[in-house]
Amino acid sequence: MPTPPAARLLVTGSLAVTAALTLTSCGSSDSGSGSGGSASSSDGGTHTVATAMGNIKVPVAPKRVVVLDTAELDSALTLGVKPVGATHTGTESGYLSYLPKEQVAGIEDVGEMMTPNLEAVAGLKPDLILTSKIRHGDKYDELSKIAPTVMTENTGYPWKENFQVHANALGKVPAAEKVIAGYEAHVGEVTEALGGKEKAAATEVNMxxxxxxxxxxxxxxxxxxxxxLADVGLGRPAVVDKAKDGFSYDISPEKIDQADADVVFHSTYGDAEKSGQKQTVGSGLWKNMGAVKAGKVFPVEDELWIQGIGYTAADKILDELQADLTK
Known part of the structure; x- marks a missing residue:
């Protein structure tokens, strides 16, 4: 991720301090409890990290890391750690296309994300495995026999908190503080480019x-x-509050007009025809939406906007948001 300019760092001087405190609390803070020391302490080259599966000891500076999901891959690369192994997604490219090719070159493919090849993982002799309970909780016992396995509870929405866990496990807390400060500064720049907080909030955006x-x-x-979108301060239309558990509100192509907003971004997972994308964007309902008529509909890459789930992806999304919303 590019180093933020001096002006960006001046705006966020206090944010790095806040991030540092947050990151420190992410490790085990129960020193003297009998379940491991603090995250900053080391014991024979290890330190304790609080995970969804309890407190575990990991190497202070792991050298052979395997990641089993896209968020963990983004986190590792963002923090300057090149994993020795990673799972692939259902995309044709294997690793998500927004990641620089030179960064993913040489990473061993250990299988599809939901069904990793545990023999391949073991064969890489990792000293740390990163994943989440929602993805691979049922494989935790097997994975932990291979190497210390750090699992967050979930993926997606808590991506910032998960990043802090990843940074702690990787021994990259100082680097993470800089990443977070840079992101916050970038957010501020985008909001300003959109005309400030009030104007951004008055623009309702759908994904x-x-x-x-x-x-x-x-x-x-x-x-x-x-x-x-919330960090930038953009508004959201009322329809998003119908989302189940806050995640998504699912509709048929015959109700696509419910997705109308001032601005609509859209992505496609899988085949454009089998997903209904081609048929829907060619329909009268779609063409009559206000966003379409106003020229405020933007196709975006699913691998970046939906699947990346990390700060490297977020930085690129912010650039695209600014470019599209200032047209």
Missing amino acids: VRFVEGADIRVYGRQNYIATI
Whole structure:
């Protein structure tokens, strides 16, 4: 991620301090409790990290890291750690296309994200495995026999908190503080470019995802992309509050007009025809939406806006938001 300019750092001087405090609290703070020391202490080259599966000891500076999901891959690369192994997604490119090729070159593919090849993982002799309970909680016992396994509870919406866990496990807390400060500064720059907080809040934005084998998703307030929109201060239309558990409100192509807003971003997961994307954007309902008539509909890459789930992805999304919303 590029180093923020001096002006950006001046605005966020206090944010790095706040981030540092937050990151420190992310490790085990129960020194003397009998379940491990503090995150800053070391014991034979290890330190204790609080995870969804309890407190575990990991190397202070792991050298052979395997990541089993896209968020963990983004976190590691953002923090300057190149994993020795990673799972792939269902994309044709394997690793998500927004990641620089030179950064992912040489990373061993250990299988599809939901079904990692544990023999391949073990063969890499990792000293740390990063994933989440929602993805691989059922494989925790097997994984932990291979290497210390740090699991967050979930993925997506709590991506910032998860990043702090990843940074702690990787021994990269200082680097993480800089990443967070840079992101916050970038957010401020985008909001300013949009005309300030009031103007940004007055612009209602929707994120629509066409999914092969499923209904169309109108993204709610509790997911990765929603947090970025909220950070910039953008408004959201009332329909997003119908989202189940805050994640998404699913609609059929015959109700696509419910997704209308001042601005609509849309992505496609899977085949454009099988997901209904081609048919829907060619329909009368779509063409009559206010955002379409105003020229405020923007197709975006699903791998970046939905699947990336990290600060490197977020930084690129902020650039695209600014470019599209200032046209």
